[in-house]
Amino acid sequence: xxxxxxxxxxxxxxxxxxxxxxxxxxxxxxxxxxxxxxxxxxxxxxxxxxxxxxxxxxxxxxxxxxxxxxxxxxxxxxxxxxxxxxxxxxxxxxxxxxxxxxxxxxxxxxxxxxxxxxxxxxxxxxxxxxxxxxxxxxxxxxxxxxxxxxxxxxxxxxxxxxxxxxxxxxxxxxxxxxxxxxxxxxxxxxxxxxxxxxxxxxxxxxxxxxxxxxxxxxxxxxxxxxxxxxxxxxxxxxxxxxxxxxxxxxxxxxxxxxxxxxxxxxxxxxxxxxxxxxxxxxxxxxxxxxxxxxxxxxxxxxxxxxxxxxxxxxxxxxxxxxxxxxxxxxxxxxxxxxxxxxxxxxxxxxxxxxxxxxxxxxxxxxxxxxxxxxxxxxxxxxxxxxxxxxxxxxxxxxxxxxxxxxxxxxxxxxxxxxxxxxxxxxxxxxxxxxxxxxxxxxxxxxxxxxx
Ligand code: ASP
Ligand code: MG
Numbered sequence: 001x002x003x004x005x006x007x008x009x010x011x012x013x014x015x016x017x018x019x020x021x022x023x024x025x026x027x028x029x030x031x032x033x034x035x036x037x038x039x040x041x042x043x044x045x046x047x048x049x050x051x052x053x054x055x056x057x058x059x060x061x062x063x064x065x066x067x068x069x070x071x072x073x074x075x076x077x078x079x080x081x082x083x084x085x086x087x088x089x090x091x092x093x094x095x096x097x098x099x100x101x102x103x104x105x106x107x108x109x110x111x112x113x114x115x116x117x118x119x120x121x122x123x124x125x126x127x128x129x130x131x132x133x134x135x136x137x138x139x140x141x142x143x144x145x146x147x148x149x150x151x152x153x154x155x156x157x158x159x160x161x162x163x164x165x166x167x168x169x170x171x172x173x174x175x176x177x178x179x180x181x182x183x184x185x186x187x188x189x190x191x192x193x194x195x196x197x198x199x200x201x202x203x204x205x206x207x208x209x210x211x212x213x214x215x216x217x218x219x220x221x222x223x224x225x226x227x228x229x230x231x232x233x234x235x236x237x238x239x240x241x242x243x244x245x246x247x248x249x250x251x252x253x254x255x256x257x258x259x260x261x262x263x264x265x266x267x268x269x270x271x272x273x274x275x276x277x278x279x280x281x282x283x284x285x286x287x288x289x290x291x292x293x294x295x296x297x298x299x300x301x302x303x304x305x306x307x308x309x310x311x312x313x314x315x316x317x318x319x320x321x322x323x324x325x326x327x328x329x330x331x332x333x334x335x336x337x338x339x340x341x342x343x344x345x346x347x348x349x350x351x352x353x354x355x356x357x358x359x360x361x362x363x364x365x366x367x368x369x370x371x372x373x374x375x376x377x378x379x380x381x382x383x384x385x386x387x388x389x390x391x392x393x394x395x396x397x398x399x400x401x402x403x404x405x406x407x408x409x410x411x412x413x414x415x416x417x418x419x420x421x422x423x424x425x426x427x428x429x430x431x432x433x434x435x436x437x438x439x440x441x442x443x444x445x446x447x448x449x450x451x
Contacts, residue, residue, distance in 0.1 A: 005214030008043030041126025056108035082137035116160035127191025154195030163203035174220030219275035234296030253302025263313030309449035325380025399426035
C-alpha cells in the first residue's frame with residue numbers, strides 16, 4: 001500500500017492534475033489497490049486565503065471578496081475541465097465552501113480581527129477544495145476515488161495554525177476513513193495540512209503541513225512507501241545555483257536528510273515527516289513533471305553501497321563570533337556563561353569550535369549581535385567576522401572511513417578555513433570560509449566526490 005502526496009505545483013491546474021491521474025493509475029495497477037492520495041491546495045491558494053483574512057480583518061472587504069472570486073473561478077474552471085460529468089455537483093460543493101468563506105470574510109470585516117481559530121477555517125479551504133476537485137477528476141478518469149474529509153481523518157489538539165495531531169485518535173480515524181476505503185477497493189483522496197480538534201473545530205498543521213499529513217496517513221494505514229510528488233527530480237548533490245550539473249542523490253538516510261535540510265537543501269526535513277521516520281517507512285521524493293525519473297529515496301539505513309559522500313550543502317551570510325580569554329584556561333563554567341549569553345538573546349548557535357583559550361561560534365541571526373558582543377566582552381576579547389559561509393559535506397560513510405574527511409579537507413587546502421567541525425555523529429564535515437570562496441570550494445568538493 002502506497003501513499004501519494006502531491007504538492008501545490010502538482011495540482012496547480014488541469015494539466016498538472018492530469019499528470020497526477022496518470023501517476024495514481026500507475027500506482028494502482030502495480031500495487032493492485034489504493035493508493036491513498038493526499039493533496040496540497042493548488043499552488044498559491046493558501047497564500048491567497050491568508051491574504052483574504054488579512055484584507056478582511058483590516059477592513060478591505062472588497063479586496064478580500066475579489067480575491068475569493070479569483071479562487072472560485074480557478075476551481076470552477078478545473079472542475080468543468082476535469083470532471084464534466086459531475087461538474088454541477090462538484091461546483092455546488094466548491095461554492096458551498098466558498099460561500100461559507102465569504103460569510104467569514106464579511107464577519108472579519110466587522111470584527112476587524114482574525115483569531116487563530118478563524119484563520120484555520122480560512123486556510124483549510126484550499127485543501128478542502130483541491131481534494132474535492134482531484135477526487136472528481138480521478139472518478140472521471142475511471143478511478144474509484146472517494147473524497148475523504150481531512151477534518152474527520154486527522155485529529156489534533158487545539159493549537160490553532162500549528163496544531164499537533166493526537167496519535168491514537170488519528171490512527172483510529174485513519175483506519176475508519178482511509179484504510180477501510182482502500183480495503184473496499186477505493187482510492188481515498190484527502191487534503192493535507194488540515195485536521196480538526198476532538199470537538200470538531202477545524203485546525204491546520206502549520207505552513208507546509210501537507211507532507212506531515214502524508215506521513216501521518218502512511219503511518220496510520222501501515223503504508224509500504226510514502227511518495228512526495230513535487231516539481232524537482234529529487235534531492236541534489238550540490239546547490240544548483242553554484243554547481244551547474246549536480247546529480248540527483250538516489251538514496252540517503254533520515255539522519256543525512258536532517259543534516260542537509262538544516263542547510264536549506266531542497267529535501268524534506270525528517271521532522272516534517274516524523275510519523276514516517278518513527279515507523280521506518282521509506283519516503284520517496286518524485287517529480288510529477290518527470291514521473292519516470294527514479295527520484296530520491298530516504299530510508300532509515302540510507303545507501304549501503306553509495307559513494308563516499310552523499311551530498312553537499314551550504315549556507316550564506318554566516319557570522320562568526322570569536323571569544324578569547326586566558327580565564328578560560330583550566331576553568332570550568334566558562335562555556336556555560338558564554339552560551340547563556342546567546343540563550344538570553346534567543347540567538348541560535350550553529351557550529352562551535354573551541355581551543356583551550358577560545359571559543360568560536362557561528363550565528364545567522366544578527367539582530368542582537370551588539371548586545372551579545374557587549375555581554376561577551378565581560379569574559380574576554382571578542383571578535384566578529386561577517387560575510388562567511390558554511391559549507392557542509394554529508395555522508396554516512398564519514399564515521400567509518402576517516403580518509404574521506406581527510407580528502408575533503410585536502411581539496412579545500414587553498415581556502416582559508418575559519419572553522420572545521422566534525423561532530424560526534426561524524427556524518428558531516430562542516431567548514432566555515434569566506435563567502436567569496438564558497439562557489440569555488442563547493443565546485444572543488446563536488447569534482448572530488450561526485451564527478
Ligand atoms: N497549502 C499549505 C501551505 O501552503 C500546506 C502545504 O501545501 O503543505 O502551507
Ligand atoms: Mg510543500
